[in-house]
Amino acid sequence: MNRLIRQLKPYPMEELNRIKASLKERGIKIYDFGTGDPKEPTDQKIRKALIDAVPEVSQYTSVAGRAELRNAISEWFKNRFGVELDPDTQIIPSNGSKEAIFHFPLVFIDTDQPEKNKVIFGTPGYPVYERGTLYAGGMPVPVPLREEDGFLLRLDKLDKSLLQETKIVWLNYPHNPTGATASLQYFQDMLGICREYGIILCSDECYTELYFDEKPPSALQAGIEGVVVFHSLSKRSGLTGYRTGFVAGDPQIISEYRKGRASFGVATPDFIQKAAEVAWSDEEHVEKRREIFRRKRDIFLEFFDKIGLEYLYPQATFYFWIKAPEGMSGEEYAKHLLQYGIVVSPGVNFCAGIEIMENRCSSDYFRIALVPTVEECMEAVRVWEKAHSEI
Template sequence: MKAAEEFLNPVVRAIPPSGIRRFFDLAAEMKGVISLGVGEPDFVTPWRIREACIYALEKGYTMYTSNLGLKELREEIARYLSQAFRLRYNAEKEILVTVGVSEALDLALRALVAPGDEVLIPEPTYVSYIPCTLFAGGVPVPLPTRMENGFRISAAQVEKAITPKTKVLLLAYPNNPTGAVLNRQELEDIAAVVREHDLVVVSDEIYAQLTYEGEHVSIARLPGMRERTVVLQGFSKAFAMTGWRLGYAAGNEAFIGAMTKIHQYTMLCAPITAQMAAIEALRNGLGEMRQMVRQYNYRRRLVVNAFKELGLPCVEPGGAFYAFPSIRHTGLSAEEFCERLLREERVAVVPGTAFGPSGEGFIRCSYAASVANLTEAFRRMGNFLQRLRKPASASVLRA
């Protein structure tokens, strides 16, 4: 018999495990670790949302729903998208409820991408984008961004990367891991290139509510873009509902119909109790959501100032809950920096290389953590950096 690995799909075999999870697993084996690595809100899902789930169970809501999701939830999503982002979709045919935004991303790429199609992906990039493109048979084409321009892609960069095989532009703003946002003019310039070359956009807007200055602008709002864009949104980040695994996609009927075909044969539907809770979140949970966003904004300023005081250059994130400071001047690679910080000071952050080669020289730090933990983490990081400035012999590795 062949070795078990030889039976595996070569695409799957070639993809490495998530760089985020590697450090998360390392941290889990140690005591006294402050983790700023995983993008998980430190808030508990607001009580009114949890209560809606409990009440749904008590009333016996334990069955399948429509493949598209509960009609009542889709109507609330349509209303919310219209009021919050001026995006208008038909709840009957243009909204699909998914098991997290991760499933929505996978469905969108599998529905749109044929073998050999190229997908343009700004980098540093969230860890799922390239693997999901490969699973769909597509060819990921990274668009490296730089600290000097705020980790934002430009229309010129998109146009330069386009070939006859290019089909999809995958946008993710506010961005994970950099916190970058694109303003309306930048999006309009990119949209013009997309229309000229007849591309499709998959726009991951899971952090849309976590935009700290001005309003979030979806590229789907711009002229000629609604019919060629799939918008991905969800409840995990803004409503502190990561473990509920509930997201959604909005787009034209043909795109959503194709995604639903895959969804109905693989996942069938999202859990009904999570959908009932999400209805309550959209109807009565916006106040709690805004309170959490205000707290993230406070922590954002605290973290940026802390990095500046430590001498680590950091672009001020305009959205999400991540900072992406440069550690180049330390002389350590991103991996070395993160491993030593974890072992010596029990602080877990993620090396920028987990998000692609252009992340070398950077680390991702999540500020979805309490102020007390952030303050202590930066004290420990200061100790670590101070030792780095001394001769190597002065460093003591704690077991």
């Protein structure tokens, strides 16, 4: 087995699942703010489209996807970001964003060119950027994100020698786990650096549709050449279990990626594509979801201010990035909350595995995902307040 992968800690969400199972066995009521898998029902129109599309005879589908779905995505992207994408050459449907992000380095990391095999991403961050790199034989380079930089990945502060050896940069704004957002000017600045050093700019835009203030931009608004974006219906439309999204951008990169994806067995089933087509073509259900998450967010804004926990104000996503009480690490506070059935994700879960292996990771933070219903959130804060008073 790949040595580096063998040394990584278990995928953090799997660890959370084991902890939750243990709590259930002990009869403790669980308020799960750990895994980002909201409970709101999937819109009826989308469910009906999927059911109606289940065929009598099941057959293989193409990795290129249905033309109708690509057209719907193209239309949505133009309406949302003002960017025109050719549905035939610039869009590929994917099974959510995770598998597409994981597979991307397998196509574009050339193991015969070790002088250009580095992949840069921010930490704390989504674990898949690192793990996909390791499986592809590339060298992951986690870059600590600083509160003073607004948790933005600043390529302009990195050594030129590192940039010269980099093949891929992952940006993720709105950001998981902090909820930080980025401006269009930021994307323009980072793209300029990537083009200067021959780096593919990959932008994970899974959370652009969960916003509370200004609409977050897409990296493709900064430019097309050398840019690939990854979108998903998991959070926008509550389709986490459907596993459906898309990859879009530079037509040359998309062409090469499509060829590689034909080897991975990731063609999306037709009935999922039909449901996705309906989801991308409708905004009403998305607006309703945003309003629900705003209500949840406001509950916790008031609660954290009341008990005195510091947090990054969430302008987007359904996450809070919170600093543990003084004298405690995020992990210690998370373990304390577990005794009361409150499940949160310690900040260490979002450190890169290489940082952990080299003892370069410590975190005063923890993350909550606004997963429970509005009513459960109101109930949870009462339990949490008691837990917090008994530290």
